Every structure is written in structure tokens, then in C-alpha cells.
Amino acid sequence: DGGITQSPKYLFRKEGQNVTLSCEQNLNHDAMYWYRQDPGQGLRLIYYSQIVNDFQKGDIAEGYSVSREKKESFPLTVTSAQKNPTAFYLCASSTAWDISYEQYFGPGTRLTVT
Amino acid sequence: QQPVQSPQAVILREGEDAVINCSSSKALYSVHWYRQKHGEAPVFLMILLKGGEQKGHEKISASFNEKKQQSSLYLTASQLSYSGTYFCGTGYNNNDMRFGAGTRLTVKP
Numbered sequence: 001d002g003g004i005t006q007s008p009k010y011l012f013r014k015e016g017q018n019v020t021l022s023c024e025q026n027l028n029h030d031a032m033y034w035y036r037q038d039p040g041q042g043l044r045l046i047y048y049s050q051i052v053n054d055f056q057k058g059d060i061a062e063g064y065s066v067s068r069e070k071k072e073s074f075p076l077t078v079t080s081a082q083k084n085p086t087a088f089y090l091c092a093s094s095t096a097w098d099i100s101y102e103q104y105f106g107p108g109t110r111l112t113v114t
Numbered sequence: 115q116q117p118v119q120s121p122q123a124v125i126l127r128e129g130e131d132a133v134i135n136c137s138s139s140k141a142l143y144s145v146h147w148y149r150q151k152h153g154e155a156p157v158f159l160m161i162l163l164k165g166g167e168q169k170g171h172e173k174i175s176a177s178f179n180e181k182k183q184q185s186s187l188y189l190t191a192s193q194l195s196y197s198g199t200y201f202c203g204t205g206y207n208n209n210d211m212r213f214g215a216g217t218r219l220t221v222k223p
Contacts, residue, residue: 035213040215040216041215041216042116042201042213042214042215042216043156043201043203043213044213045211088153090155090156097209098209099143099144099205099206099209099210099211100143100144100161100163100205101161102146102158102161103146103158103203104158105148105155105156105157106155107154107155108153108154108155110153
């Protein structure tokens, strides 16, 4: 079955530590996205990638970093510079970076930093 | 630039209808609708593109009014499974997309 996988589902870290969230897709999609979701709020874009070896900052990129070395993988690193990292993180992909294509979402990773 | 959704929350009895609105301050090129169950990933419902006005998906349909820069999602004869948070995503001419804060829908027996 085609889809997006994110791991782990729950992640706990101590303040000051970097942590990497995994996102893999086997849909052969060119575009991939990372969103952050806080309680009662919509999805805020962290980074997106239109194609392999390319990525762009979204609205809230500070304190985060990404890489896109393979088409199917788009890992997100939450660095110690992110002031409030506790949140639900969603990865998504679409056929292309184009608003006429639907986005497919992974199951999400809930990160808790104490 | 984030679209405004209304209402923020709505409670229905099974079989009742609901309308969720999504408004933008900028010209829209597409509107996406998603439903998210608590703690799960958003699930795609439908896309409306510039030039299209109405789209249906079983008992869930949506309209897109370009002049008013808004879209509405219609849920008819609601079922318990319709419960969740509904998000609209608005697409703009630079391929930029923004999501609304969501509308929490609760359907009770």
C-alpha cells in the first residue's frame, strides 16, 4: 500500500537536545511538507520541498532544519534553538508543489520536550 | 493570510445538517477540505479549483465562490462518523497554501 510513514508516533526529549523526526513516502511524489499543529490551531508550514535536493522555508522555520537527499525521505530536525518545540508534527506529500493537488498526510509525531 | 473558518465549533444530532465556511482576504485559486480525527492525520475530502463552483462527495459537498473569496462545506444528514475537525486549505496564485484554524464538529446520537 502506498502512503506516508512517520516515526516514532511519540517522542520525548530533554530541553537542549536536537531530535530528528522521520518521514518516508512511497507515493513517488515530488513535493513534501512539514507542518506543526498546536492545540486548537491550524497547520503551520515549517519547510517544504518541491523536488529532491531542494527545500524552502515556510512560515515558522526558525529552530528547524530539513534535508531532501532522496525523493522518498524528508527528515525534520528540531534543534535546541526552537523555543517551544512541544507539538504535533505532520509530514505531507503531493504529486507536485501545486495548489491543485491534494496533500497526503502521515500519521504524525507527537513531540514532548521537558 | 490564514483563512478564517466559521463556526469554530458545532454540535449536531445524527441526521442534522451543518455548514462550515472558509473565507480568504486574498483571491483564491483553490480550496482544499480535510477532516481530522483526534490525534490522527488529516484526511482529504475534496479540492475545488478556480473556475469550479460545486463539488460533491456522498453526503458531503462544497461550493467555491471566487468573487466572495470563500468556500462552504455542506454536511447533510450527519452521521456519528462525521465527527472531527474540518480544515480548509486555501491556495493562492504563487502556489502558496494556508490552512484555517479548523471547525470542530461533534455529532451526537
